Amino acid sequence: MEFRISNQMLVFPSPRKEMSLLNPKIKKAKIPSVLTIPLLQHRGQAAVPVVKPGDRVFAGTKIAEPAGAASVAVHASTSGTVKEIGEFPHPVLGRGTAIVIESDEKDTPDPAVGPRENTDLSFEEFLSAVRDAGITGMAGFGVPAHLRLETLKGKNPQAVILNGVESEPYLTSDYILMMENILEIVEAAKFFKRILRLPKICLAVGEDKLEVLEIVRSKLFSLSEDFLEVVCVPAHYPQGEESLLIRKILPGFRGDLQAGEVLVFNIATALAILEAIKFRKPLYERIVTVTGECLPEPKNLLVKIGTSFNDAIRNCKGFLRKPDRVLMGGPMSGVCVEDWNAPVIKGTQAIVALPPEDTKPRKVLPCIRCGLCLQACPVWINPCLIALAVETGNFDSLKAFHPERCVECGNCSYVCPSMRPMLQRVLEAKGLFPI
Numbered sequence: 259m260e261f262r263i264s265n266q267m268l269v270f271p272s273p274r275k276e277m278s279l280l281n282p283k284i285k286k287a288k289i290p291s292v293l294t295i296p297l298l299q300h301r302g303q304a305a306v307p308v309v310k311p312g313d314r315v316f317a318g319t320k321i322a323e324p325a326g327a328a329s330v331a332v333h334a335s336t337s338g339t340v341k342e343i344g345e346f347p348h349p350v351l352g353r354g355t356a357i358v359i360e361s362d363e364k365d366t367p368d369p370a371v372g373p374r375e376n377t378d379l380s381f382e383e384f385l386s387a388v389r390d391a392g393i394t395g396m397a398g399f400g401v402p403a404h405l406r407l408e409t410l411k412g413k414n415p416q417a418v419i420l421n422g423v424e425s426e427p428y429l430t431s432d433y434i435l436m437m438e439n440i441l442e443i444v445e446a447a448k449f450f451k452r453i454l455r456l457p458k459i460c461l462a463v464g465e466d467k468l469e470v471l472e473i474v475r476s477k478l479f480s481l482s483e484d485f486l487e488v489v490c491v492p493a494h495y496p497q498g499e500e501s502l503l504i505r506k507i508l509p510g511f512r513g514d515l516q517a518g519e520v521l522v523f524n525i526a527t528a529l530a531i532l533e534a535i536k537f538r539k540p541l542y543e544r545i546v547t548v549t550g551e552c553l554p555e556p557k558n559l560l561v562k563i564g565t566s567f568n569d570a571i572r573n574c575k576g577f578l579r580k581p582d583r584v585l586m587g588g589p590m591s592g593v594c595v596e597d598w599n600a601p602v603i604k605g606t607q608a609i610v611a612l613p614p615e616d617t618k619p620r621k622v623l624p625c626i627r628c629g630l631c632l633q634a635c636p637v638w639i640n641p642c643l644i645a646l647a648v649e650t651g652n653f654d655s656l657k658a659f660h661p662e663r664c665v666e667c668g669n670c671s672y673v674c675p676s677m678r679p680m681l682q683r684v685l686e687a688k689g690l691f692p693i
């Protein structure tokens with residue numbers, strides 16, 4: 259990957275999205291015989307099991323109840339029997355408590371999943387339905403969706419932005435979801451506009467996805483709908499990050515991003531919310547881009563939550579050659595997953611298997627004060643000073659460096675010539691400030 263330096267440095271990782279688009283349709287992944295479903299798949303608190311070994315479950319059966327405000331329900335992703343509850347590999351946490359389900363290979367849906375007669379919900383009913391369906395941000399280790407929606411309570415939100423930019427290299431799951439679900443996206447936008455009483459709803463699409471833009475616009479024209487504004491934004495990384503997107507789409511916005519005036523939902527999350535309201539369908543499966551130079555057949559797969567990385571990769575005919583690293587997410591902001599028995603979780607946008615020539619050496623060198631990380635940071639904080647404060651335990655000074663503003667783009671790690679784990683350090687600093 260190459261990067262280019264200008265006055266205000268922009269990072270240009272090569273997109274490499276074509277690999278997973280050689281198979282231009284979403285394929286259903288084979289349901290594995292055993293699924294490991296973690297109780298914590300987002301920032302916040304883990305859910306509490308409501309099943310025990312031996313219990314019969316179906317696709318969509320609630321297997322764990324939310325515990326605490328920042329917690330959501332967890333559901334079985336296929337039909338079968340609860341085998342055990344214990345500690346298992348976790349793609350983000352290393353290890354975590356999970357419920358193991360042995361599949362009966364029938365994938366029978368839970369009778370509670372089905373069309374909802376009345377979707378004219380009050381705001382409170384809407385929040386509770388979203389939480390009950392276990393919906394979290396579906397890009398990385400996200401925040402429960404009901405918590406973000408709650409910030410709109412009693413406010414006059416200016417806009418909701420449906421984020422289809424997906425500027426991270428390798429990732430195409432949102433692109434393919436948009437191409438195959440244009441009508442559903444229009445319906446989700448309409449639903450958000452109605453239930454949140456929004457003056458404005460936008461769909462943001464990167465300029466590398468002009469075909470999506472054209473299809474949505476022609477669909478809106480044929481439906482005689484004009485409530486959804488489709489906006490084309492630059493596709494360079496990390497334009498898809500929400501604070502940058504808001505600044506681009508609403509240049510006059512001077513409000514507080516945490517104050518419930520504007521919300522950004524990525525496409526997958528918006529569609530999951532629509533399915534939860536319309537069909538009472540909990541979040542138990544998702545589209546995952548399984549890709550990288552080490553795979554013979556990269557694809558976008560519909561994968562049951564709890565499927566191991568190994569099982570997902572088998573759907574792409576296994577490894578062509580041994581990867582140096584397997585990532586959950588893209589190479590800029592994703593996390594390196596050491597144990598490939600770890601399961602796909604709600605935020606697993608992608609599994610990327612990278613060969614040694616595409617990864618940096620693991621040997622970390624001292625900071626040479628080159629300032630590249632500072633120039634590459636899109637929110638103008640100083641990753642170098644934050645990392646040094648963390649490494650020296652100088653936590654009192656951290657507040658002045660505002661690590662909470664970090665948008666987790668990974669630019670600082672990417673440009674650092676000393677291979678320093680900058681993103682990791684900034685995340686450690688950020689973790690000291692509660693969300």
Ligand code: SF4
Pocket residue numbers: 631634635636637638639640641663664665666667668669670671680681684
């Ligand atoms: S500090 Fe955060 S926002 Fe800034 S470059 Fe690093 S990861 Fe990106």
Ligand code: SF4
Pocket residue numbers: 624625626627628629630631632641642670673674675676677678680
């Ligand atoms: S890019 Fe790396 S070496 Fe350069 S200032 Fe930042 S941390 Fe130090």
